[in-house]
Amino acid sequence: MTILLVLVPLALGLGGIGLIAFLWSLRSGQYDDLDGAAYRVLSDDDLPK
């Protein structure tokens, strides 16, 4: 069962990365305009004309 000593920290680490990513996205204001974000991804005004 010593494999647990590797697997458990690995599982926690992966979960932790997810948590940190969420907190970062929250801090950078990505949840301020949920409706707008859904449409912005469809507009191609960032393409060079």
Place this chain on the structure above:
Amino acid sequence: MPQQVDLSVFIKRHPDGSASLDFAVDGITCAACIGDIEGALKNVAGITRARVNYTNHRLNVEWVEPSFDPAQVIDALARINYHAYPFTYDETEEREARRARWLLRCLAVAGFAAMNIMLLSVSVWAGNASDMTPATRDFFHWLSALIVLPAAAFAGQPFFQSTIGAIRARSLNMDVPISIGILLALTMSVVETARHAREAYFDSAIMLIFFLLIGRYFDQAMRRKTRAVATNLAALRAPVATKLGADGTEEIVPVSALAAGEHVLVKPGAKIPVDGVVLSGHSEIDAAIITGETKHQNVSPGALVYAGSVNFDGLLTIEVKAAGRGTLLDEIEHMIEKATEAKSRYLRLADRASRLYAPVVHATAAATLIFWLVTGASFHDAAIAAISVLIITCPCALALAIPAVQVVAAGALFRSGILLNAGDAIERLAKTDMVLFDKTGTLTLPEPVLVDAAQYDSITLEEAARLATASRHPLARALALHAKGAASLDTATEIRGAGVEAIVGGQRARLGSPTFCNLEAEAERALAHEPCASALAYRCGDRSAIFLMRQMLRPDARQSVDALRAQGMALMIASGDHADAVRDVAEELGIVEWKAGLKPGEKIALLDALKAAGKKVLMIGDGLNDAPALAAAFASLSPISATDLAQASADAVFLGERLMPVSLALATTRKAHRLMRQNLAFSVLYNAVAVPLAMAGLLTPLIAACAMSGSSILVTANALRANKAGRPQTEPRIHVHENALPTMMEARL
């Protein structure tokens, strides 16, 4: 209008030298508008960043150069048919936004911990049934403790803080048993882990926190959404005033930037923007929104005037006054204060439930402990049984039962154009059994309308209406609605205090007071039939007409009143207007009971009398004079056209010209109230099954986890049914006076 509003009060300066300004934008109807607006602003020199928030219909613009004039933003948007109104985030909205982010952080931490703990717990449950070694089990339990203890300390803060607050105030709320349950479950789990026990309750504790936080977050998000719309609507009304400088310069400023003692100019036809004293000028004003009285008042220097009144024909200079002693406003604010104090604090359903709940649960736990000790069990076993009673009753379902319904019902009301002010408004609205209407501005539309347009010769009417477009007089504006889009006459000149004049087809046409058109006798005759109306005279050559304007009932007043009656409500009108006007309206609507000429204090006395007679009164009103009654009534509603003070005193505000939202609000809240009670009953049932198991010492963590999540999901699913009540069979079209509201309401949830 060439004159620009001074925007400086709205600008936010940042420490890095840049500045920004927030706008509420009217006219955003679809996602393409985002690109339109941002694209248009990209071409304005000086703007470093422009970003539309599609959810809230807001725009944030940033720039660096100090010389940049933000009025360019308004102009640029006006060119592509959007109207931008500057506003500042008020403190409550900012506080709510901070709290929402905090709740979301807590939720994320709780979710992270819950997922990992379930991973470990399921292993232990499976291992307990098969061949897990005690050493591995202990390892998993300690690992759980390592994750849960810090996570619960962080994510449980909303509950712990509220508990500390409640204990300080020596009261009980739902968070007290929640916090006790969490703390006991964690403590017991740590003790059990140290004793190498087979089971621990870390998963129950963190799942409980996770589920409850979801409920809290949604509740908060709903309120934030309502507040955002309310702030936008306030910005759209864009209250501005013409400030008169000491050197006689005129400057248009937002009303919020005015200070007491400053002088304000009010032009004929304009709304009086502030409370104040008339310094110079004579005029007739319509103070219906203040007193409910539809007859116009004459004002002269020294008279007190109140914000919201409409200035008719004279130019007034007003000195801004803070609510001073002895003024009507002071008296009304005093009455509101007293009414709010006197209103026996309504005990919410949730609070009543938790007041009953906590002692019962704690007594049951104590009884369990004593029973097991008396029957000879060890103290350890007795304590485990007692604590598991506390854990299983930890009111996951109970704490979700009511907020979940509230959130869903508030969302349904929001979509039907009703914005809630108070959290417990749903319960109180549901319980009312009598409606007390104000008349002016509530049963009737806030602005006057031409009486019986069909009786006039259509050519004369159109000519007069065309002439009326040149005037800003409130009566003329009502007539101008009949101009059918015809352009106003270039030759029209406004003659102050009399009317407008123009040359039409070589003849002189005049529209204005009967004296101005030499039609006094005719006007008097016409008014004899319609004593509550105001007359506007028109003469062009030998053709002449007297147009009568009066307050008209809201278009669906009759239907709404019938619908309310069908809902079992008793109806009554309480107006500040004179008896003739009130009688007409009451007869037209078939309302038998009415009272006229009531002063604000008398409205409260009437409410008290009705309360003593056992009635739960829903007050609907809009005027400054209604504000104390709105605060004193069991529940209250006010239209969006109401004075600020009335809106602030009411439990909810409804949008649009229609009165139907009142009946809709009742239907929705009644259904929501029924669902709340169903959910409570379900929680009691759940406890009736689970508690005996816990008392018998048969409760395992697996059963606890299933029972808690299962009951939460069931209660939430039941709450979703409140959504249906808000959708009427025929979708209400929202027509609104203040031009822009419909698009604001299309903001989806």
